[in-house]
Amino acid sequence: MPPLRIAFASDLHAGPTTHPTVLxxxxxxxxxxxxxxxxxxxxxxxxxxxxISEIARRLAQLPRPRLGIFAVMGNHDLWADDAAIAAALSQAGARVLVNERV
Known part of the structure; x- marks a missing residue:
């Protein structure tokens, strides 16, 4: 079996204090x-x-990995508008997991 290559990202914190080049x-x-x-x-x-559109736009432009893109919410997302964030991520091609596993 070939090795599985996993990429992980979190804590992007898109907002007024995050320069677009960081994203x-x-x-x-x-x-x-x-x-x-x-x-x-x-x-x-x-x-x-x-x-969230700054994240979703970039996410939609990524090459699709063969096993997919999976996302979960963080505490900052829950404090903001988790439904809007989940919808944007989903539209950009991520499967948003809420109390589920894959």
């Missing part, structure tokens, strides 16, 4: 990883869900 660099690293699966560990935004 660009992070998503470039995810793309360069050529992972079999991408796991997203939450805290996509800082304070409000207004900036």
């Amino acid at each position: 660009d660099d992070g998503f470039a690293a995810l793309a360069a990883a050529e992972a079999d699966v991408i796991l997203l560990g939450g805290d996509y935004v800082f304070l409000t869900a207004d900036r």
Whole structure:
């Protein structure tokens, strides 16, 4: 069996204190990883869900890994608008997990 390549990212905190190049660099690293699966560990935004589009746009541009992209919410996402964040991530191609496993 070939090794499984997993890429993981979390705590992106898109918002007024996060420069767009930080997000660009992070998503470039995810793309360069050529992972079999991408796991997203939450805290996509800082304070409000207004900036989730910055994450979703970059996520939608990633090459699709053969096993998919999976996302969970973090505490910052729950404090913001987790439903809006989950919808944006889902539309961008991630499977959002809530009290489930894969």
